Amino acid sequence: MGSIPTLYVTQGSGNNIKPVLVAHQLGLDCHLKYINVLAGETRQPEFLDINPLGVVPYMALPDGTGLGESNAIAWYLAEGSALMPDTALARAQAVAWMNFEQTKLEANISPVRFFTYIVPDLEAEHADMIPVWRERGNAGLALLNDHLTGREFITDYGYSVADIAVFGYTHLANEGGFDLGAYPAVSQWINRVENQPGYKTINDLLDGKDSGLSQAA
Numbered sequence: 001m002g003s004i005p006t007l008y009v010t011q012g013s014g015n016n017i018k019p020v021l022v023a024h025q026l027g028l029d030c031h032l033k034y035i036n037v038l039a040g041e042t043r044q045p046e047f048l049d050i051n052p053l054g055v056v057p058y059m060a061l062p063d064g065t066g067l068g069e070s071n072a073i074a075w076y077l078a079e080g081s082a083l084m085p086d087t088a089l090a091r092a093q094a095v096a097w098m099n100f101e102q103t104k105l106e107a108n109i110s111p112v113r114f115f116t117y118i119v120p121d122l123e124a125e126h127a128d129m130i131p132v133w134r135e136r137g138n139a140g141l142a143l144l145n146d147h148l149t150g151r152e153f154i155t156d157y158g159y160s161v162a163d164i165a166v167f168g169y170t171h172l173a174n175e176g177g178f179d180l181g182a183y184p185a186v187s188q189w190i191n192r193v194e195n196q197p198g199y200k201t202i203n204d205l206l207d208g209k210d211s212g213l214s215q216a217a
Contacts, residue, residue: 004029007073008050008058010037011206012118014110014169015070016057020205021164022077025198034206038119071098071165078161085157093155094162097147101166104140108133109169113176134177141173141183148185152192159196167193172202 007030009016023030035041035056042054051058059067078084085091112133115126154162171190174180180187
């Protein structure tokens with residue numbers, strides 16, 4: 001497995017960009033291994049031997065320990081760095097908003113985007129749920145917009161792993177038909193995240209190649 005962690009990721013995923021962006025911005029040495037979810041590679045025995053849950057992102061540490069869940073991997077990689085809030089309150093704020101991201105944003109933005117933008121041939125099969133997801137996603141974006149009004153980043157600490165986690169699917173919401181222009185504080189925050197040192201786009205970071213990953217790459 002080598003002497004550095006391996007991150008198993010797939011292209012185009014707002015969850016998968018989170019740990020990769022953390023690693024890239026911190027200049028961490030990681031091996032990036034692309035798994036084609038649409039081709040069913042996460043359900044193949046080779047990958048299930050690595051992660052029996054059959055999902056990405058997934059991180060395999062050099063000692064064989066594995067870690068799943070995008071926010072958990074991002075948190076682990078950010079430990080001890082400038083991306084980790086330095087007070088108990090700010091860390092608690094980060095956890096709260098990372099939970100909010102998974103339950104109110106990702107849970108609704110992701111399926112709408114997937115079935116209307118990534119695999120539109122399946123949109124009709126989910127016609128009943130798409131407006132429900134979109135309504136819930138807009139409600140989440142409205143709450144996020146209220147939170148970000150008058151502040152620069154998610155927590156009182158400043159730019160952190162929490163911003164990267166919330167950014168994951170929020171910045172892709174327009175691809176699911178959400179109007180980010182209706183949420184000016186969110187749009188301004190997205191722009192601030194994209195202007196952080198070491199930022200790269202989802203297409204640049206999840207390019208489908210096996211490669212060494214570092215900030216200098």
